Amino acid sequence: MIINKLFRSFFKAEQGQSLILVALFFAFVFLALAALAVDGTIINLRRRQLQNVADAAALAAAVALSQHKSDDQAFQAAQDSVAANEGEVVWYSSNGVLQTSGDTSGNVGSGADLTIGMEITGGCDVRVALLWSDIGTYFAQFVGRETLQVGAKARAGCNRSGGLQPIAIKRFGDQRDWDMDLTNANAADVYCDNCNTQLSLQGPPAQGKSNVTDFLRPSGSDELSEWPGWPDPTGLYQSPSPHADLASGAPGREYFILGSGVVPNVGTTSYAGLVNLDIRHVSAPPVEYYNGVEPGTQSNTLKDLAEYYVRRGYCCDIPIPGDQVAIYNGNSTSFAAAAFQETYAVGDVVAVIVYNGYVFDTPNLAMTGDTPNYKFTYPTTTTVASNALVYSIDFEAQNGFQSSASGMVMDVEGLDGFAEWSLSATSPTLGYNGMTQRTVTLHVTPILTTTTVGTTTTTHVVTGTRLFYVSAIDNKTGGTGIKRYWAGVATIGDEVNGVQRTQPAVTCTPTNTEQNYPFLSVVKGQQAKYSLELDTWGVGSTQDVTVSAGALPTGFSWVSVPPWTKSVRTNHPGISFNANIKVSDSAVASTTPYEIPITVSAAGMASQTCMLYVLVEEAQTTVKEYVEILGYAALEITGYYNAQNPVNPGQTANAVRGRIVSRLMTDPSELTYGLRARLIPWD
Numbered sequence: 001m002i003i004n005k006l007f008r009s010f011f012k013a014e015q016g017q018s019l020i021l022v023a024l025f026f027a028f029v030f031l032a033l034a035a036l037a038v039d040g041t042i043i044n045l046r047r048r049q050l051q052n053v054a055d056a057a058a059l060a061a062a063v064a065l066s067q068h069k070s071d072d073q074a075f076q077a078a079q080d081s082v083a084a085n086e087g088e089v090v091w092y093s094s095n096g097v098l099q100t101s102g103d104t105s106g107n108v109g110s111g112a113d114l115t116i117g118m119e120i121t122g123g124c125d126v127r128v129a130l131l132w133s134d135i136g137t138y139f140a141q142f143v144g145r146e147t148l149q150v151g152a153k154a155r156a157g158c159n160r161s162g163g164l165q166p167i168a169i170k171r172f173g174d175q176r177d178w179d180m181d182l183t184n185a186n187a188a189d190v191y192c193d194n195c196n197t198q199l200s201l202q203g204p205p206a207q208g209k210s211n212v213t214d215f216l217r218p219s220g221s222d223e224l225s226e227w228p229g230w231p232d233p234t235g236l237y238q239s240p241s242p243h244a245d246l247a248s249g250a251p252g253r254e255y256f257i258l259g260s261g262v263v264p265n266v267g268t269t270s271y272a273g274l275v276n277l278d279i280r281h282v283s284a285p286p287v288e289y290y291n292g293v294e295p296g297t298q299s300n301t302l303k304d305l306a307e308y309y310v311r312r313g314y315c316c317d318i319p320i321p322g323d324q325v326a327i328y329n330g331n332s333t334s335f336a337a338a339a340f341q342e343t344y345a346v347g348d349v350v351a352v353i354v355y356n357g358y359v360f361d362t363p364n365l366a367m368t369g370d371t372p373n374y375k376f377t378y379p380t381t382t383t384v385a386s387n388a389l390v391y392s393i394d395f396e397a398q399n400g401f402q403s404s405a406s407g408m409v410m411d412v413e414g415l416d417g418f419a420e421w422s423l424s425a426t427s428p429t430l431g432y433n434g435m436t437q438r439t440v441t442l443h444v445t446p447i448l449t450t451t452t453v454g455t456t457t458t459t460h461v462v463t464g465t466r467l468f469y470v471s472a473i474d475n476k477t478g479g480t481g482i483k484r485y486w487a488g489v490a491t492i493g494d495e496v497n498g499v500q501r502t503q504p505a506v507t508c509t510p511t512n513t514e515q516n517y518p519f520l521s522v523v524k525g526q527q528a529k530y531s532l533e534l535d536t537w538g539v540g541s542t543q544d545v546t547v548s549a550g551a552l553p554t555g556f557s558w559v560s561v562p563p564w565t566k567s568v569r570t571n572h573p574g575i576s577f578n579a580n581i582k583v584s585d586s587a588v589a590s591t592t593p594y595e596i597p598i599t600v601s602a603a604g605m606a607s608q609t610c611m612l613y614v615l616v617e618e619a620q621t622t623v624k625e626y627v628e629i630l631g632y633a634a635l636e637i638t639g640y641y642n643a644q645n646p647v648n649p650g651q652t653a654n655a656v657r658g659r660i661v662s663r664l665m666t667d668p669s670e671l672t673y674g675l676r677a678r679l680i681p682w683d
Helices: 002-066 071-084 233-237 299-312 334-343
Strands: 117-121 125-136 147-157 168-170 255-259 271-280 324-329 349-355 364-369 374-377 389-398 409-413 419-423 437-446 448-453 456-461 464-473 483-492 494-496 499-501 505-512 519-523 527-537 543-549 556-558 564-568 575-583 594-601 608-617 625-628 631-642 655-660
Touching (some): 002 117, 002 125, 002 147, 071 117, 071 125, 168 271, 255 334, 255 631, 271 299, 271 334, 271 625, 299 324, 299 334, 334 655, 349 625, 364 464, 389 464, 389 483, 409 419, 464 608, 483 505, 483 519, 505 608, 527 608, 564 575
Parallel strands (some): 168 349, 374 483, 519 608
Antiparallel strands (some): 117 125, 125 147, 255 271, 255 655, 271 324, 324 625, 349 631, 364 389, 389 437, 409 464, 419 437, 448 456, 464 483, 527 575, 543 564, 543 594, 556 575, 594 608, 631 655
16 A cells, blocks of 8 residues: 555656646747747848848949949949948958959859859949848747848849830931031931942032031041941941040030931931831831730830830840831820930930931832843853853842842852853842942853763753742841842753754743732732743644642632643743632741742643742731831930920920940940849849
8 A cells, every 4th residue: 555655656746747848848849939930030021121132232233334334333332222221331241341343352252152242244244142140039049049140142234134225316417416506407318328429428518517427436526538438338337436435535426316306317307216126127028026016006005115115125135236127206206205304314324226317118129130031042062151141130229228238149049950050249239329220140051961872972951941030138137138039031952953952841930919020928818919921932832731739838728729721822921820829817927938839731841840939927017117227325315305495494305315425336245334224133
């Protein structure tokens, strides 16, 4: 009994100690949970606060750099931003030393591995890494953590983030552009490309008022005595020497760049400086659209986008020199100057497009050839060189057409294995230095072949009749993108014992209402309308010719389904008939034309194939006017105006004046200032 009582006493004592231990355990659990809840919340708040400080500091430095400030000024802007947000030097400097371009000893790490500090690289690439290491705790101190630390990183840049203004300013002008005392605001005719000598640069009356000004040059030394690189048009795309520069105290001449007072040298006077960067490659199909803009986008939506780009800058898919960008007409651009005024102060620097002063309106390239388009030759084996066929191809630049500065790409297709050919110019330029017409000569030279029968080898002329295409395609970059074709026919016979012989043949020549032979641009839902001309050669009577077609692309269908059989006369032209193709909404729009082979054949004759080239557009565009980009420049805003008068405080401007303060930049990656800074990914 006594022993049982002792055991019961012992177990009661143990139960009391367990309760104490359990109570202590729950107390520690409570403290841990409290530390996690309270101190964890504080840490998250401090981390968010620190991230905001880092973002603001990085943006402050990038904004300074975008305004052409020095690295030291950018460091100071970032440090001032940290201080203004109640931050401390030790957050970004491990040794308490303020960063400068010459002393970043307080940094820990560099590049993507930067953990403490500030870093500027690549002209406008800013990294800020902050570490807050003495955050006091409430409950965590009871578990041995009296302080906690958090870090934050931010990166901002200019050239990586975009920010190009939707404004195109002209490179060339005259006194009418910059002298506000002149009452006659008529545009000078500069850079007009109707000027066929360098002397036409010199003053009135040929060029308007005074001599030609190159606004990319420093003010006071900006009058030209010759066109840049004349007569090579690539000089337009090159920065002059010396060029305007803000840092060296040599800015360009001040002139109107947006709104009232902006007048192009050539083209519509309604252009007021605002361009639509989302509509490009205007001169020839397919027109290109960006950022959700479509052919049917309403004008009010386009205006809203333009205002957005004025306030925030155009980002990402920046057009390149040589690209064509659509313009806004002046009557619809009054909002732009006001938005510009609300966003930028006098003295701010922005990035703009530079063009030559010419606003284009549906330029056209006319390409014609000899009439009739067929020629015959009957060489012997010893006279092939002297029996070449010669065709003249004539070009005419219409409505301000300018080819690529490097020239149009010319080619001949359809003669391979049949004859040799050569062009007097394979990359002719047109529309520069007064040259609006040009003739290119095509030589088609017969070739020889050999046949061996037994031990006898015979040399003879390759004979027959071939349809061929001469193409002239203006490169999209730096050109209009226009494609032109001309079709010719070459018949090469032979002469044996004084008798000229022609091998029987049949040809097919496509034409269309655009007078562009095999090439047509068609909008979905419309028809590609061709006329096929059939001719027979080397026969003495009417022939039945069968016309068949290859497989059609998706969304294409024939109005009248081939094959067709036609009776073709021996005279030329033989017979023509319509061959129309429906292009439905299910067709896929493409920048590359679809190729549709048409094969013609007749008894006793070699069959031949002619190609149709059909380019499918998504929808019809009404945009016709555009400027061509020469490059980019930084522009300093010098004043806001109402007509010719500076605005008063609180008054809304309808015109902006500025001056170029940089060289001509030719690649979007060079845009390192004059841009709207943005946060960008750390890695």
